[in-house]
Amino acid sequence: MNKAHTIEQITALWTVYHASRSSGTGRGYVSAVVPIASYEAMMERARNYPMFVLPLTRPKDESMQSPGEASISEDPAEFFFLQWGLYPAPLIPQPAPKDDLFPQPRPLVYTDGAGQRNPATSTILLTPLVQYKLHQSYAPPYFAITHYTDFARTHGIVLLQGIITPTSSAAVAADGGAPDGKYMLTQLDAQMLALGVQQFYLPAMDGEGHLAKRSREAADLLHKFHHKPDEFQWESLLKFKAGLQP
Template sequence: MASFRLQGFQSVLRGKSHLLRSPQRRWAQVHDVRFLASHHDPKYVMDKYRSKLDQKAKEEGHESVESLKEAYSDKIQDLRRKASTVATPEPNTVVPETPKAFHPPPPPQDQSATEHAARKVSGKTSPIKPLSTFLDVEKFRDLPPKEVEALWRLRHANSPTSICAVIPLETYQRIVSAAKHNPQFVLPLPRQIPTEEAQAKGTDETQSAAEMHFLQWAFHPPAEDFVAPPTASGETVNNHTSTVIFTNLGAFKMHGTYAQPHTTVTHYLDLADEKGLVLMLGQVVPDRGVSTSEATWLVSCVQRFYDFGGQASGRKGELVRMFTKGDVENFKVEELLEESERIN
């Protein structure tokens, strides 16, 4: 039996776990704190140093401290002027209020042609970058579905951090229907780790293990102002853009919603009405502990577990539902691992 390192999983599964709730944010109050410049009473200073001042006056041939002050009056005034500031003004002087300097707003940063097109097309309706900013959608509309799929894969073939796929509309609609009712889930990532004996002896013997990853669905308005072609029903399926983000479960347990995802997947429905295809594009963030091939495994598992009525018509779909309900008694991690490796 393979051994599995699954830390912090049970607390995530329970419906009352703090990880499935938005963390409480405590905002610190910022106060304007300034240094206070205080001036002592001159009489107090004179009384404190009276004996030393008398001695100084006698050494320089003055009859009293007052005559000593008169002799040094010019020097004292000069030192006061040099030491005076807005915060510590010279005594018995009025410091005029300094007008606040006017700082013009910084010039707008230059935007690339792609960013400009994205803002022009999508406006503020969706945070997703429109498909038309990196693909000539109009040309794709004139191509048959097989060529669309081939060109889409070829478009991202040379990117070492990209994951792409073309999903039939019918399959995508089943997946999205399940995702709206089950927006969160966990998936295991198989790994081979050295055994304790191998670490002690320095050998290459390994054992099977699994690293858990947390996924979250999100739905946004269409990424661009799309004008649907006329159809018999007058409706369009391009009414949203969906994303899936993957985060290491350990990082999510520690940081909650502030945890940095390692992979983000976006589904574009721009060609769904005409071609019956949904274009999927995933981006893997380098140096987040997951390679592109490992992220591809996790993305492929989404269809295996969310395609209710398709690949997930059996036990896989039941595991997703049990996770959503927080059914700790019936949700078995070992069964999750077995189902993730079983390809229908």
């Protein structure tokens, strides 16, 4: 963007763009605008804990459960394996002066006026745990979340884009959606998984400025999953299932 845009304008453009996908239904896409402080806090945990498993609530009337499902209380849950990928930081665009009637493309730079670089771009791939157990690194992702950090230093925001994988029988339309509307996950499932990532990777503070109890428990599960697997208890993970349902 050669012309200066406000945060509100970028947010509106990002939202409208994704709402226009899939023949104007927005199906198969999730989008959001994340404050830079929240993104950097998530990145700190992501670098330390690049893999994890999220529980996703399933309908109560499902009579058959796959190996990747478990039950607690009255609601079953399906586990999804997630993995972060970090990529080089994008260059920082230089907006043209406001009084320039005929702005010319300006070179991109590595740092802003304060000498700060953009954060790394990141992608989160999510697939059912049963698929990951069967295929490991070849498991097909059902949902992919990408964080674009191009406006991190210029506007203090990160653009989030989530894409649900179309079913193998569905051809991809010109606008990126599945023409028959068939995807590996429902729109609600994708939204709940995106919230699950936030629940475990974005530290939440209490009223006194300390890490909230639930956020401490989430951090403890992340640590045990990576460094103390013998102490990791699936039952503790399932307690977070309540936060990942409609």
